[in-house]
Amino acid sequence: MNFIHNLSVYKKLYLLSFISTVGILMFGINNIMSITKERNELLQVKNKTTEAKAFASLIHELQIERGLTAGVIVSNGTKNKDKLQEQRKNTDKELIEAKDILSSSFNENLLKNRASVDSLSISLGEGTGFYTKAIASLVDGVIKIPSLINNKNIAGAIQAYSHITLSKESLGRTRAILNGAFIKNAFAPNMYTKLCTNKGIIESNNKIFTTLATPEALELFKKNGLSEDSLFVNDTIALAISKPEGNFSVDASVWFTKVTNTINGHREVEKLCFFQIDKMVNEAITNDTNKLIYTTGLFILIIFITLFFAATIGRNIAEKITKMNAGLSSFFNFLGQKQKTIEKINCSSHDEFGAMSAMINDNIYILEKKFNEQQKNITDFNEICDYAAKGFLYHRITSDYEDTNLKILSNSFNGMLDEIERTFKNIIDIIIAMARGDYSQSNTITNSSSGAFASMLNSIGAIRTNNSEIFAVITKFSQELNKEATELSISGDELSTSANEQASSLEETAAAIEELTSNVAANVAKTEEMTKVAQDAKTAAQHGNNVATESLGAMNEIVNATEAIADAVSIIENIAFQTNILSLNAAVEAATAGDAGKGFAVVAQEVRNLANRSADAAKQIQELSYAAREKSQGGLQTTQNMMDNFSLITKKIEQTDELVRDVTNASREQMDGINQINNAISQLDQMTQQNAKTANNVAETVSDVLYKTEQLESMLTNIKYDKKSIENTxxxxxxxxxxxxxxxxxxxxxxxxxxxxxxxxxxxxxxxxxxxxxxxxxxxxxxxxxxxxxxxxxxxxxxxxxxxxxxxxxxxxxxxxxxxxxxxxxxxxxxxxxxxxxxxxxxxxxxxxx
Missing domain, CATH: 1.20.120 (Four Helix Bundle (Hemerythrin (Met), subunit A))
Incomplete structure (x- = not known):
């Protein structure tokens, strides 16, 4: 760029004119390109809005098909099936219109989804999810359009359309969710959450739409929002949200019709938005075309005029600048002390340059006189400012200038330094006092304190007052804390002692319970042995009773036998008596027979002897029989008594056995209870031990807190604050x-x-x-x-x-x-x-x- 410095003013002016012309030309080209770019963007937006309209119609039909699909899936094909077939025809018509802007896979996936729905081999989420994803991909293409253009009105209208579309889409999802829910009279899994989410999305997009929409679109939107169908839809959605458990009592077909009408209302708003967008885009394209033609012509004319006047004016200015340059060079040489005199500017024209030259010439003399004094003033100012910049505020300007302005300036500067020094001194005094812990001083704003200085002093004063109050609060709380910490320390010691004593008592109780547990266990073992012995005694008593019964039967037989023996002995005595009579008769006959009868007499005598011996034996047997009968009857009575006693013993043993069993069961229950008590006491002992440990820790902590509060009070004794501050705390x-x-x-x-x-x-x-x-x-x-x-x-x-x-x-x-x-x-x-x-x-x- 050195060659520019070597050019003459004339050439520089021409160069400046050329650069200005180039700048104007580049500015014009830039504007033309900007307008062209904007026009191309609008053409692109027009193409995109054309696609968006096709998408919008397709989205609308897909939304209806989705809602009917949900009804078919939920009802297992019993409802909405005919309506779904009719709706598919409407959707297919829109698919034909949009076939050039849709991928080939879209139709294939749609047909697969429809086939799965017809065969009822697909879940509600999958069946409706396909439509939701497809609609979302179509809506995304519309949402991205505003980012392609810089026209705020058009971008806002498209954004308004995108939000009403998103609201309509969420309402379509809600239609599908509630259509299935009302058919089934209950929400499918996850459908309640989706319903709440979609309601929030609808409200959010409606709110944004009302902000961005044009007045006409907003009026139509509000009108539709007040329709009977729209109000029914809002109330029904609120009803469904209030009943997550189901039982809606809502006719699904009525719901579907009402919500479809509401969605159709949104569709009308969409159409109006598209109409307005098309209108704005076409108007913008026309405006940009006209602007492009006008701008091109205007910039060509400006370039021509600029070149002409630049050439003419440049020559004239160059000449006058040369003259002024000579005069100013002389003046500056003087100021630079390169020359002692100043040459006047020789320019007598009646334009601004001439007037400027005359004015400069008139003031050169005055400036020359003031120059030296100003140099002195500058030197003084620099020196004082250097001191002040280093923090030395006690230096002042002492020179006495002839120039009134310099005097006023010097006095003002000195006054400013005085005020700064005074303010800083006040601030330093307060800060030093606060640093020493003294917050009891008060600052006073003097009559000369105002503006930022007063703000500084007032701020410091507010800080001092606040800190004084804070320290008053801290002192008050510290004293209370110290007192409470002392009381807490005493309570902590008492708690620790009590906890330790309680732990010791529980240990003794646990030992006693353990010993009692051992005794009860021994009692249980003894009662079990007693139960066994009672069972054995019961068995023996029953056996003795059986033996006594048998003895009683035997004794009865003995009594009967002795009575029979007695009867037999009586017969034998009678026979012996008769035999004795017969032997006497035989003896008499033998004596009568003489010697022939002697042998018979001997036999008769022997028979009589036998009869006598038989009588004696019978008598003895009879006596023995009587004695045996008496003994047998006594034995019989004894056996009867023994049997009665055995029955009583058996009964008592049974009662004893029942008592022993009760005692055994009670002992076992007592054992279980004692075990539970033992476990509880063990747990209580553990907790008591922990409490004792905690109490000891609390005592230590309280002791530490007490020490710290004493340290805090000791520290606060070094702080001074306004005692009246306590009244404010x-x-x-x-x-x-x-x-x-x-x-x-x-x-x-x-x-x-x-x-x-x-x-x-x-x-x-x-x-x-x-x-x-x-x-x-x-x-x-x-x-x-x-x-x-x-x-x-x-x-x-x-x-x-x-x-x-x-x-x-x-x-x-x-x-x-x-x-x-x-x-x-x-x-x-x-x-x-x-x-x-x-x-x-x-x-x-x-x-x-x-």
Whole structure:
């Protein structure tokens, strides 16, 4: 680019003209290309909208077919079958219209899905899911169209159409879901969740559509939304959502008809959107075509005019610039101390260059005189600024200038440094005090503090006040915490001791329960042995009873036998007596017979002896028989008694056996209960041991907390704060709220001041009811602290702040005097301090009520 510096002004002007012409030419080409690009985009959009219309018709028919398909699948082919066949014909017609923009696989997949539906070999989700996916892919093509164009109106109309299409699609899904649900009178799996999701999608897209739609489309949409069918659909969807368990009592055919009519209403809105989109696209294409022709001609004309005037004006300007260059070079050489005199500019033309030359010549002399003084002023300023930049604010400008402006500037600069130094000193004093832990000092805004300086001091003051209140709260809570920690420490020690004693007692109880368990177990074993012995005794008693019964029978037989023997002995005695009589008779006869009868007499004598012996034997037998009968009768009675006793013993043994069994069962139950008690005591012992451990840990923790609270109190003894702050600390949230409101008001003032750097016309500031403090005041106007005189003062000062800032803005933008601005600023700061004091009084009055 060095060759440009070597060109003359004349050539540079020609070069500038040439560059300007090229720039205009490139700008024109760029505009033409931009218009052409926009026109091509619109043509592309027109093609896409044509495709979208075909898609929209196909989508509409596919939505109806999906709803009927759901009814067929849910009813297992008993409902909607004829309607579905008719609808498929309508869908096929739209497929023919859109065959050039659809893939070949689309028709194949549609036919496969239809065949599966006809054979009822497909689930509801799969059968309707095919249509949902197909519709979604078609809708995606429409949704992407707005991103292809830069025309906001057309893009907005297409977006509105896409959202009404998405709403219609979700309503179509809802039609299919509820058609199946009403036929079955219950939701299919996952259908309730899908219903809720689609309802949300419908509401969301309808809301967006109402934002983007044209007035005509919006009017038609609202009109359709108030139709009987649309209201029925909304109520029915709400009914279905309220009954996830089913039992709708809704006729599926009525539902399908009503919702189809509603969807047809959406379709009418779609058609209107397409009509409006086509109209806007065609108008935009026509406008772009006209704009392209107009822009091309205009830029050709501008280039020609530019070249002509550039050549003429360039020569004239070049000559005058040359003359002015010579004069200015002389002046700058003087300023640069290259020459001691200044040559005037020799340009006598009556145009701006001539006037400029005369004015420059008139002021060169004045500037020459002021130059040296300004150089001195600049040197002084640089030196003081260097000191101030390093933080040394005590240096000042001491030179006495002849130039009044330089004097005013120097005094203003020194005054600014004085104010900065004073403000920084106040801030440093407060920060040092706070760093030393002293928050009890109060800062006072002097009459000279205003603007950002006052904001800085007020902010520091608000921080000091807030910290003082915070430390007051911390001190108060620390003292309470220390007291409570001490009490908690004592309670913790007592709890630990009690827990340990309880653990020891439970250990002893567990040992006693264990011993009792052992004794009960032994008792159970003994009772089981007693049960066995009782069973054996019962068996023996029953055996003895049987033996006694047999003995009784034998004794009866013995008694009967002895009685028979007695009878037999009586017969024998009678026979012996008769035999003895016969032997006497035989002896008498033998004696009568003499010697012949001697042998017979001997026999008779022997027979008589035998008879006597038989009589004696019979007598003895009879005596023995009598004795045996008596003994037998005694034995019989004894045997009867023994049998009765055996029966009684058996009965008692049975009772004993039942008692022993009861005792055994009771002992077993007692054993189970004792085992449960033992387990419970074991668990209780474990918990008690854990409690004892926890109690010990609590005691240690409390001891640590007590130590830390003592350390905190020790630390707080080094902090100084305003003791009156304790009166404000009953509501900690209010402390932070009021501090935030104070700082918000400082930000409110500073933000409005900052806007004065860029704004040129007055603006309306936030009203005193609309700022954060105003909203807080309105929200708390019924509180007890709002019934005080201090509250009314706060309201007045707050209103003064807002009114003052508004006046400050008007006066500043009206170029009011410094005195006026300074007075307003001081009034604002005084009102701000009044607001701060009012908020502090609110805290005090609030705590008085508590």
């Amino acid at each position: 009953c509501d900690v949230n209010l402390l932070f709220t009021t501090t935030k409101l104070k700082l918000d008001h400082i930000n409110y003032k500073e933000n409005n001041y900052a806007k004065l750097k860029s704004e040129v016309t007055p603006w309306k500031v936030v009203g005193h009811h609309d700022c954060n403090l105003g909203k807080w005041i309105d929200a708390n106007s019924n509180e007890s602290f709002a019934k005080t005189p201090e509250w009314q003062t706060l309201l007045k000062e707050h209103e003064h702040v807002h009114a003052g800032v508004q006046s400050f803005i008007h006066e500043d933008l009206s170029n009011a005097s410094k005195e006026t601005m300074f007075k307003l600023s001081q009034e604002i700061e005084n009102a701000t301090i009044g607001v701060f004091k009012g908020l502090d009084n609110v805290k005090i009055n609030n705590c008085k009520d508590k």
